[in-house]
Amino acid sequence: MADKLPYPVELVRSWTLRDGTPVAIRPIRPDDRQIESDFVRNLSDESRYFRFFNAVRDLSEAALSRFTQVDYNREMALIALICENGRETEIGVARYVVNPDGGSSEFAIAVADAWQRKGIGSKLMLSLIDAARGRGLETMEGWVLSGNTRMLAMADGLGFTVDASAGDPSLRHVVKNLVTHDIPSATTANRETT
Numbered sequence: 001m002a003d004k005l006p007y008p009v010e011l012v013r014s015w016t017l018r019d020g021t022p023v024a025i026r027p028i029r030p031d032d033r034q035i036e037s038d039f040v041r042n043l044s045d046e047s048r049y050f051r052f053f054n055a056v057r058d059l060s061e062a063a064l065s066r067f068t069q070v071d072y073n074r075e076m077a078l079i080a081l082i083c084e085n086g087r088e089t090e091i092g093v094a095r096y097v098v099n100p101d102g103g104s105s106e107f108a109i110a111v112a113d114a115w116q117r118k119g120i121g122s123k124l125m126l127s128l129i130d131a132a133r134g135r136g137l138e139t140m141e142g143w144v145l146s147g148n149t150r151m152l153a154m155a156d157g158l159g160f161t162v163d164a165s166a167g168d169p170s171l172r173h174v175v176k177n178l179v180t181h182d183i184p185s186a187t188t189a190n191r192e193t194t
């Protein structure tokens with residue numbers, strides 16, 4: 001089994017929204033349990049359903065461990081944070097898990113409802129794509145509910161192909177080839193950045 005990789009400090013970023021709000025983006029850590037749990041609990045029913053395909057409000061202890069104790073060899077979770085009253089609040093998270101073939105990965109993303117449509121989802125996805133490329137991954141795929149038009153539009157804009165899912169009309173399968181560079185990287189994209 002591969003040695004456990006150290007915390008990937010090279011993926012830590014600071015960024016500023018167009019309205020001037022400073023946002024930190026960094027890989028999740030085991031001590032982020034509480035902010036991750038609060039983030040999921042505070043999602044609207046619709047956002048939670050789009051992300052998890054179910055309505056469960058509180059993550060189980062096992063799920064919280066899985067989401068925060070990341071083995072950076074085979075997965076990554078980048079969280080977006082703001083500082084409120086001297087405390088960090090998680091306002092978004094994008095993650096991938098490497099598939100058993102070792103070259104492809106599956107992503108998932110959610111942004112807190114009050115912070116959607118400010119460019120955070122795109123920034124997290126671009127950062128996640130950069131991280132996956134940095135690990136030598138070749139493709140990134142995801143499963144998106146057909147009614148999730150915002151995610152489908154974002155995926156299309158980020159260069160994912162969008163296809164019907166064989167056997168399930170309620171889902172779309174989105175796939176991006178990470179070997180070809182058809183979009184700007186997170187560090188050069190200036191949409192909503194300063």
Ligand SMILES: CC(C)(COP(=O)(O)OP(=O)(O)OC[C@H]1O[C@@H](n2cnc3c(N)ncnc32)[C@H](O)[C@@H]1OP(=O)(O)O)[C@@H](O)C(=O)NCCC(=O)NCCS
Nearest residue numbers: 047050109110111116117118119120121122151153154157
């Ligand atoms: C889908 C989701 C992650 C988007 O996050 P967001 O922070 O709102 O995304 P952004 O602000 O970066 O992008 C929003 C807009 O820019 C568009 N956009 C983003 N990147 C783009 C790009 N590169 N090219 C073109 N359009 C783009 C999107 O279509 C969207 O359009 P809108 O302004 O009409 O809404 C967010 O709505 C969410 O968390 N939804 C609930 C959970 C979910 O659906 N997860 C996906 C399951 S995998």
